[in-house]
Amino acid sequence: MDIIDILIALVIPFVILVIIYSMGKKSKRTTGREPYVSGHKFPVMRIPYNPAWLYYISYFILWDIILLFILFTATGWITYPLVIASLAILIATMIAYPVRIRRVIQK
Amino acid sequence: MMEYLIFCGEIIGWVIGLILLAFFAEWFFRKLMGHMQHRVGPKLAGPIGILQPLADFIKLMNKEQISPEGTDEFFVDFLAVFGVWLMVVMSFFLPVFGESGLLGFPGDAILLIALFAVGSLIYIVTPYLFKSPYPTIGAGRRAELYLAYEIPMFLALASVIFVAGSVTISDIIYVSTKTVRGIPAVILLIPALIVTLIGVMARIKKLPFDVPEAETEIASGWEAELSGRRLAFFNLLTDLKLLIGSGVIVTFFLGGPLGPMPFMPGWWWYVFWFTLKTFIVILIITLIASSVARFRIDQVLSIFWREVLPLSIIQIIIVLVVWGG
Numbered sequence: 001m002d003i004i005d006i007l008i009a010l011v012i013p014f015v016i017l018v019i020i021y022s023m024g025k026k027s028k029r030t031t032g033r034e035p036y037v038s039g040h041k042f043p044v045m046r047i048p049y050n051p052a053w054l055y056y057i058s059y060f061i062l063w064d065i066i067l068l069f070i071l072f073t074a075t076g077w078i079t080y081p082l083v084i085a086s087l088a089i090l091i092a093t094m095i096a097y098p099v100r101i102r103r104v105i106q107k
Numbered sequence: 108m109m110e111y112l113i114f115c116g117e118i119i120g121w122v123i124g125l126i127l128l129a130f131f132a133e134w135f136f137r138k139l140m141g142h143m144q145h146r147v148g149p150k151l152a153g154p155i156g157i158l159q160p161l162a163d164f165i166k167l168m169n170k171e172q173i174s175p176e177g178t179d180e181f182f183v184d185f186l187a188v189f190g191v192w193l194m195v196v197m198s199f200f201l202p203v204f205g206e207s208g209l210l211g212f213p214g215d216a217i218l219l220i221a222l223f224a225v226g227s228l229i230y231i232v233t234p235y236l237f238k239s240p241y242p243t244i245g246a247g248r249r250a251e252l253y254l255a256y257e258i259p260m261f262l263a264l265a266s267v268i269f270v271a272g273s274v275t276i277s278d279i280i281y282v283s284t285k286t287v288r289g290i291p292a293v294i295l296l297i298p299a300l301i302v303t304l305i306g307v308m309a310r311i312k313k314l315p316f317d318v319p320e321a322e323t324e325i326a327s328g329w330e331a332e333l334s335g336r337r338l339a340f341f342n343l344l345t346d347l348k349l350l351i352g353s354g355v356i357v358t359f360f361l362g363g364p365l366g367p368m369p370f371m372p373g374w375w376w377y378v379f380w381f382t383l384k385t386f387i388v389i390l391i392i393t394l395i396a397s398s399v400a401r402f403r404i405d406q407v408l409s410i411f412w413r414e415v416l417p418l419s420i421i422q423i424i425i426v427l428v429v430w431g432g
Binding site for chain 1: 111114115118119122123167168169170171172173174184187188191192195196199209210212335336339340
């Protein structure tokens with residue numbers, strides 16, 4: 001299995017899912033939307049959960065995954081390029097989540 | 108070039124087949140649960156209601172999606188697709204057609220577990236993108252639940268890896284055939300199997316661990332503001348998690364695709380045994396889910412921290428003493 005096979009295996013499912021998703025009905029209303037799906041006209045609100053809690057969860061998951069790799073690196077397979085690339089993607093994703101959420105909350 | 112085209116066709120077939128199998132798993136779960144609770148269950152779409160999940164999916168795809176003001180529309184859409192894609196990628200590592208998955212490589216078990224963890228994060232992040240109280244509470248509950256089940260489940264799967272002596276799925280599936288000092292590994296790993304089964308049930312939010320979406324308490328919680336195609340995709344994600352979670356249990360504890368091949372040996376026997384074992388695990392999950400009422404959030408956390416976590420630690424100690432000592 002070469003890199004093109006891996007790319008095919010990763011890209012094609014995503015394309016298929018995007019196509020299926022785009023076939024769904026979008027919201028045409030840009031104004032006058034209800035605050036909630038239930039139809040309640042309460043003001044839009046976010047209850048005061050501490051975002052730091054969410055960051056902690058993200059860092060916990062990051063630790064969780066890194067720990068997995070550290071625990072089982074004794075056999076030397078960590079040098080396998082795909083594993084390293086996967087780890088880099090996972091770490092980037094984990095860092096991106098809280099950053100993105102912080103931006104959303106600040107809006 | 109022709110080889111790549113054939114591979115593309117295989118991947119397309121795999122994705123469509125997996126989605127249809129996920130719908131079948133949902134029908135199986137709902138029908139069986141209905142009978143367990145003296146209800147009929149799905150019955151209108153298709154023979155004995157077998158097409159009901161597909162009909163539900165199409166119906167939701169054709170409904171208008173509504174979201175509260177201030178929602179991060181793009182990110183919610185992205186997570187809906189990304190979650191399903193992640194499950195499809197996970198399925199490439201499951202040994203369905205042979206002793207290793209489609210994308211199998213040395214150390215693939217670690218990536219499989221890691222992807223499972225990332226999948227859980229979607230349920231925590233998505234509700235936070237809506238400025239609505241119920242999803243926020245649901246996200247908080249999901250986060251607490253995640254912390255509770257992740258460590259025991261990780262320890263349980265790690266004990267299987269210790270017994271296998273490998274982090275590669277093609278080696279792990281042979282754990283069920285091993286004996287450790289005269290004790291069959293299957294018996295040695297029963298606590299780990301119980302912990303993983305409970306962890307998978309919590310991960311896929313099936314009763315009695317569906318506290319993040321408790322309808323009677325927090326109005327469906329994390330998914331309260333999902334509608335239309337988003338809800339369709341998140342429902343599909345839950346179905347896929349049921350299927351893939353059961354597949355992970357089969358891979359780590361039940362020998363994966365291994366089984367007798369009485370005549371015409373070939374890859375179809377692998378598919379047959381893996382699918383059969385997966386649906387037996389789904390059957391067990393359904394029986395538990397339909398027999399037990401929902402726990403409160405404090406009860407769930409108490410069970411995981413006070414009972415399941417010690418059980419997984421005992422399992423690790425047993426493995427290290429019997430196998431490593």
